[in-house]
Amino acid sequence: MERAGDEIVRVRDVTKDFRPGLGLRRKRILHGISFSVRRGEIFGFVGPNGAGKTTTLKLLMGLIHATSGEAEILGHRVQESAYRRHVGFLPENPYFYDFLTGREILSFYAKLSGVSRADRAKRVAELLERVSLTHAADARLRTYSKGMLQRVGIAQALVHDPQVVFLDEPMSGLDPIGRKEIRDLILELHADGKTVFMNTHILSDVEMVCDRVAIIAEGRIRYEGPTEDFLGADRQVSDVVVTGIAPELIERFEQEYGAQVGGRGDHIELRVPEKHVSDLARAALGAGAELRSVTPHRVSLESIFLSAVEGGTGTPEPGERAQGQEGVS
Amino acid sequence: MIGRIAAIAGNTVREAVRSKVLYGLVFFALVMIAAGVVLAALSYVERERILQDIGLASIRLFGAAIALFVGVGLIHKEVDRRTIFTILSKPVSRGEFLIGKYAGLVLTLWLQVAIMAAGFVAISLMAGAPLTWGHAQAIGLAAVELALLVAVATLFSSFTTPMLASLFGAGFYLAGHLTRDLRDLGAQSGAPFVEQTTAWVHRVLPDLESFNLTIEAVHGLPVAASDVWLPVLYAAGYSAALLALAVLVFERRDLR
Numbered sequence: 001m002e003r004a005g006d007e008i009v010r011v012r013d014v015t016k017d018f019r020p021g022l023g024l025r026r027k028r029i030l031h032g033i034s035f036s037v038r039r040g041e042i043f044g045f046v047g048p049n050g051a052g053k054t055t056t057l058k059l060l061m062g063l064i065h066a067t068s069g070e071a072e073i074l075g076h077r078v079q080e081s082a083y084r085r086h087v088g089f090l091p092e093n094p095y096f097y098d099f100l101t102g103r104e105i106l107s108f109y110a111k112l113s114g115v116s117r118a119d120r121a122k123r124v125a126e127l128l129e130r131v132s133l134t135h136a137a138d139a140r141l142r143t144y145s146k147g148m149l150q151r152v153g154i155a156q157a158l159v160h161d162p163q164v165v166f167l168d169e170p171m172s173g174l175d176p177i178g179r180k181e182i183r184d185l186i187l188e189l190h191a192d193g194k195t196v197f198m199n200t201h202i203l204s205d206v207e208m209v210c211d212r213v214a215i216i217a218e219g220r221i222r223y224e225g226p227t228e229d230f231l232g233a234d235r236q237v238s239d240v241v242v243t244g245i246a247p248e249l250i251e252r253f254e255q256e257y258g259a260q261v262g263g264r265g266d267h268i269e270l271r272v273p274e275k276h277v278s279d280l281a282r283a284a285l286g287a288g289a290e291l292r293s294v295t296p297h298r299v300s301l302e303s304i305f306l307s308a309v310e311g312g313t314g315t316p317e318p319g320e321r322a323q324g325q326e327g328v329s
Numbered sequence: 330m331i332g333r334i335a336a337i338a339g340n341t342v343r344e345a346v347r348s349k350v351l352y353g354l355v356f357f358a359l360v361m362i363a364a365g366v367v368l369a370a371l372s373y374v375e376r377e378r379i380l381q382d383i384g385l386a387s388i389r390l391f392g393a394a395i396a397l398f399v400g401v402g403l404i405h406k407e408v409d410r411r412t413i414f415t416i417l418s419k420p421v422s423r424g425e426f427l428i429g430k431y432a433g434l435v436l437t438l439w440l441q442v443a444i445m446a447a448g449f450v451a452i453s454l455m456a457g458a459p460l461t462w463g464h465a466q467a468i469g470l471a472a473v474e475l476a477l478l479v480a481v482a483t484l485f486s487s488f489t490t491p492m493l494a495s496l497f498g499a500g501f502y503l504a505g506h507l508t509r510d511l512r513d514l515g516a517q518s519g520a521p522f523v524e525q526t527t528a529w530v531h532r533v534l535p536d537l538e539s540f541n542l543t544i545e546a547v548h549g550l551p552v553a554a555s556d557v558w559l560p561v562l563y564a565a566g567y568s569a570a571l572l573a574l575a576v577l578v579f580e581r582r583d584l585r
Binding site: 018058061062063064065081082083084085087088089090091094095096097099100108109111112113114153156157160166 | 333337340343348412414416419420425585
């Protein structure tokens with residue numbers, strides 16, 4: 001049984017309206033969203049561009065105000081500021097004062113976060129080491145590459161050793177090595193007992209690091225639950241091609257095995273989860289149909305995501321092949 | 330709270346110190362002060378007074394220009410460049426951020442006034458012009474006026490674009506220097522409505538002429554103590570009210 005105290009982030013029926021331009025007409029960006037993040041988990045907040053991910057995160061950081069509903073972090077209303085000494089935040093494509101050096105900016109954030117003077121220099125040096133920026137510690141940020149700035153962003157989010165860390169597209173624009181480094185860092189935070197909230201649209205990252213996910217599309221939560229349940233269920237599927245099959249049997253397969261039906265003419269293609277292939281084949285052969293082929297393959301993360309966003313079943317249409325591309329931007 | 334405000338103010342000063350634009354403006358102001366020597370040389374009489382008149386006017390005008398030029402972008406730039414996002418994600422309230430930025434810019438301006446004042450003193454000494462306590466009071470009140478102007482600019486910067494804030498700020502500055510004349514004209518008009526309106530405008534807008542002791546300083550006229558401390562109190566009260574309003578507006582804003 002889940003206890004309220006285990007909810008680090010709690011969002012209930014939050015709506016957000018913006019007024020584009022100077023007009024009186026309002027545009028609703030978030031439509032009464034609700035979700036919660038539990039202590040110690042890596043929570044993926046996943047959605048396509050324009051779904052409302054960054055708006056939600058800005059709302060949680062108190063940068064924008066909800067039109068209605070409630071949002072709390074560590075039991076505090078998000079408009080308060082004092083509790084943020086326990087919160088770290090990395091915005092998407094972070095911008096910093098580029099006239100400062102890496103060491104100076106981290107020291108500045110440490111001061112703002114209430115890190116004592118005695119601990120500050122040590123803490124800053126530790127973090128520079130942790131994000132592999134010791135060599136550039138005394139160079140101005142205007143000379144840093146995008147990847148280096150992202151690492152400064154991570155370091156500033158951790159400078160005060162927060163309990164919960166919010167990351168907005170933390171792997172955005174990074175090369176594969178940079179992505180792996182950030183991913184490892186997130187897993188280290190998890191191992192240290194921190195709670196991590198991650199906005200992302202890169203599903204392979206979600207699969208690799210997130211314990212639970214919420215899927216948001218068009219300002220509405222489409223799914224919230226364990227990542228395994230979302231990505232793992234019926235992920236291995238097979239296309240079974242049969243001929244001479246009676247329409248009633250096809251209907252039965254749709255109902256019993258969740259088969260998706262495609263194909264042309266006499267050749268019927270049935271897409272079913274791997275676990276049902278044998279039963280389906282046996283039943284088809286027993287009813288006098290001929291088995292032409294069985295092609296196993298893995299449903300792409302992208303297909304699962306798109307289906308969830310569109311409110312579908314989580315598996316692609318028959319004939320559609322798994323793709324290597326797993327981003328959805 | 331004080332520590333966080335000081336950190337933001339200190340960072341604002343550091344930004345100005347590392348910015349080439351402000352050095353350019355201060356350099357130009359020093360050139361103007363020095364140009365007073367040339368203009369004074371064209372006159373047969375009161376050369377020292379002309380020299381100091383131009384010098385003090387340069388300090389006031391360039392100070393005001395820098396206050397408005399930098400002040401109008403003070404908050405907007407932070408939101409536009411999104412540097413504010415990471416700062417407000419720390420235990421920093423919007424009020425602390427705004428006051429810190431304000432204090433940082435005022436300190437920067439006072440540093441610049443000190444540099445310009447040093448230039449003024451050097452030129453006066455070279456020209457053999459007298460230097461009195463009155464000059465210090467005039468420069469001091471000019472610095473206080475700048476603190477008020479930064480509060481005006483900060484208020485506008487908290488909710489509008491630098492372009493509009495510049496227009497509002499410049500209008501405020503001009504109106505602030507004319508409001509006393511406007512009140513006197515209204516009093517002479519004989520029409521009660523005009524008289525009341527101009528008196529009301531004088532009460533609402535800041536009377537920036539009360540910070541101008543240039544004539545007294547240059548001509549060596551006596552200055553009552555109340556002509557100094559009353560404007561200081563006035564500026565403190567007015568600035569506090571403007572900043573409170575700015576915080577109120579800024580607290581409600583969505584930082585998109």
